[in-house]
Amino acid sequence: GQNIDQPTEMTATEGAIVQINCTYQTSGFNGLFWYQQHAGEAPTFLSYNVLDGLEEKGRFSSFLSRSKGYSYLLLKELQMKDSASYLCAVRDDSNDYKLSFGAGTTVTVRA
């Protein structure tokens, strides 16, 4: 089965940096995804990691360590519009390549 854990809530100030951690235990591994979900809306794709290391995309970066079953999403220069839920998802190649999600981390950005 799959077990994906991430903190429930985080609060940060506009312009600051926030790091959202995700740990996972899955039977197989074929990539880790981060999605952003604003309240009442569908998740939108942010980043993808399949090899160890850091992937940078503008203000957002994502890191993966497969041996530790660990990832983080780093949000820099926070803006008010970054207030949303951030979902960590793992694709499991031993389970039909299905995508399993964590419960999400709600980030609140304050002025």
Next chain:
Amino acid sequence: DAMVIQNPRYQVTQFGKPVTLSCSQTLNHNVMYWYQQKSSQAPKLLFHYYDKDFNNEADTPDNFQSRRPNTSFCFLDIRSPGLGDAAMYLCATSRDRGFQDTEAFFGQGTRLTVV
């Protein structure tokens, strides 16, 4: 330019009255998924289609069914909605199962209310 379209955005149905949610995609993706997401919870996979091959999750209640008449469309049928079925239902697609760098694209979701 929405690529995965769900209709309707909001659906109210009566307890026990069958309801159908629809999803269409313009991406020509092989895989279509249906997820159920309740407030502050992770999206939960109900089932998915790989082309015409239907794959049900072991813990998906029999009350939930799906149809995929062609590549572009997929339907979620709830035969007898209960109050516990009120949730956001998300449709997603991906190009294929085994390709890396293939994220899932989500529709806007249908928020179902059962009265």
